[in-house]
Amino acid sequence: MLINLSNLGKRYNYEWIFRNLTFTFESGSSYAILGHNGSGKSTLLTLIAGHNLPSEGELSYSLSGSPIAPEQAFRQLSLTAPYLELVEEFTLHEMLSFHANFKPLRHNISHGQLIERMGLTKARNKFVKDFSSGMKQRLKLGLALYADTPLLLLDEPTTNLDSEGIAWYQEHVDLNKTDRIVIIGSNIEHEYGFCEQRLHITDFHPVSRR
Numbered sequence: 001m002l003i004n005l006s007n008l009g010k011r012y013n014y015e016w017i018f019r020n021l022t023f024t025f026e027s028g029s030s031y032a033i034l035g036h037n038g039s040g041k042s043t044l045l046t047l048i049a050g051h052n053l054p055s056e057g058e059l060s061y062s063l064s065g066s067p068i069a070p071e072q073a074f075r076q077l078s079l080t081a082p083y084l085e086l087v088e089e090f091t092l093h094e095m096l097s098f099h100a101n102f103k104p105l106r107h108n109i110s111h112g113q114l115i116e117r118m119g120l121t122k123a124r125n126k127f128v129k130d131f132s133s134g135m136k137q138r139l140k141l142g143l144a145l146y147a148d149t150p151l152l153l154l155d156e157p158t159t160n161l162d163s164e165g166i167a168w169y170q171e172h173v174d175l176n177k178t179d180r181i182v183i184i185g186s187n188i189e190h191e192y193g194f195c196e197q198r199l200h201i202t203d204f205h206p207v208s209r210r
């Protein structure tokens, strides 16, 4: 997969968040979008995910050399972000069955295997609303990491995770990064340390914001 950003800019009301952002993301590489709080990392991820529209410039996607229409790009990606909600009324088992209707799992792993890999075996029949915040974060990450998609977008991936959860995240992102584009929005080194490519969103702030 290839994603091309060409002179991309985003403005909310009269405030430009970033401008003139030209960059290419390629399968097989992992990218960190870096910057302080409020610098525009999540905004850029929502643009790449197609959840938000640019104010100027272009964003294009292609898979195996064929262009993908922007409105179809959601089929190729999995995303976790603090603002995304799980369906709290489902049990864990029901949540996986529901999710797999839209995003089949990588390597044909079974739902039971994914539950085991997430370390949530004891919670398989528990309602998601009764999960702790760390368990919910593992579930969100597990669904994204193990979805069979060429684009993996992770915004603040270790939110609510303890040190054991952070080690779990590092192990499983490493197992699932090959042959994909992985993009992490973060300012915490343990979330993005493995990323060989770094994009500093502040480099694209209008001069008055620097």
Ligand SMILES: Nc1ncnc2c1ncn2[C@@H]1O[C@H](COP(=O)(O)OP(=O)(O)OP(=O)(O)O)[C@@H](O)[C@H]1O
Residues within 6 Å of the ligand: 012, 013, 017, 035, 036, 037, 038, 039, 040, 041, 042, 043, 044, 185
């Ligand atoms: N829907 C919106 N309407 C107006 N302003 C917005 C909107 N969403 C974000 N912003 C503004 O855009 C800027 C960038 O926000 P964004 O959430 O992308 O930053 P971030 O780098 O991800 O921050 P953090 O590290 O705190 O999560 C902030 O000034 C924010 O107030």
